[in-house]
Amino acid sequence: MGSSCEIKFIGTDASPFANRVQFVLNLKSIEYEYIVENLACKSELLLTSNPVYQKVPVLIHANKPPLSESLIIIEYLDEMYPDVHPILPSDPLDRANNRFWAAYIDNMFIPLFEELRKTPDKEGKEAIKKQIIERTQLLEEVFVKFSKGKAYFGGDNVGYLDVVFGCFLGWVRFVERHNEFKIIDEAGTPKLLEWANRIWSHEALKDVIPGSETLMDFYMMLQVHKPARAI
Ligand SMILES: N[C@@H](CCC(=O)N[C@@H](CS)C(=O)NCC(=O)O)C(=O)O
Structure with a gap:
């Protein structure tokens, strides 16, 4: 039909x-x-x-x-659709800075999670975990700078970086659980933790963020089609 x-x-x-x-x-x-x-x-x-x-x-x-x-x-x-909920700021410099950090998330942050999955040895995995934690702490600083004390990277409303990073939170929690370490937590990234809880319960994302079973099925599919490197 x-x-x-x-x-x-x-x-x-x-x-x-x-x-x-x-x-x-x-x-x-x-x-x-x-x-x-x-x-x-x-x-x-x-x-x-x-x-x-x-x-x-x-x-x-x-x-x-x-x-x-x-x-x-x-x-x-x-x-x-500029009239309903614009996500990029109107100022060109602010827009450019949003794009800079989105590129950082896509090129320097998210790939570490795939690297962690594919790395077979414990020592290698520990080194990647450390990098993930350091880069999350940098993103905490970015959050503080962008949000200026408000709820989101975008200020009072969800903006570009909230969308870009927020949609990865399901995988952040999945990887924390399956690798026994904390990525976003009270001790290292308190502001991001509050933000993550806010994003997590946002009306527009509630039915979008995948549950742990969906993530596990996808993870198993990756393990078959793109297996970890041999030791
Ligand atoms: N840079 C792309 C990444 C998209 C991407 O990696 N998609 C994955 C699913 S999470 C995919 O389709 N993978 C299929 C494949 O690698 O063959 C974007 O931002 O859209």
């Missing part, structure tokens, strides 16, 4: 990158059709919509050519 939604979104529940797009669609109250992708056996739709990276998320707006890459998609949505 065809859908009347202008926006079609290809994603998968456990993907923090796909969750970013869902979070923004919800914040802006945009209706969309959710096409769930099985990354263990990619669909023709995904392969033809994102032939370069073959990854979710993909957004198809009003039958126009598909868009991929989560940051590009959420910025596109912000430009197309």
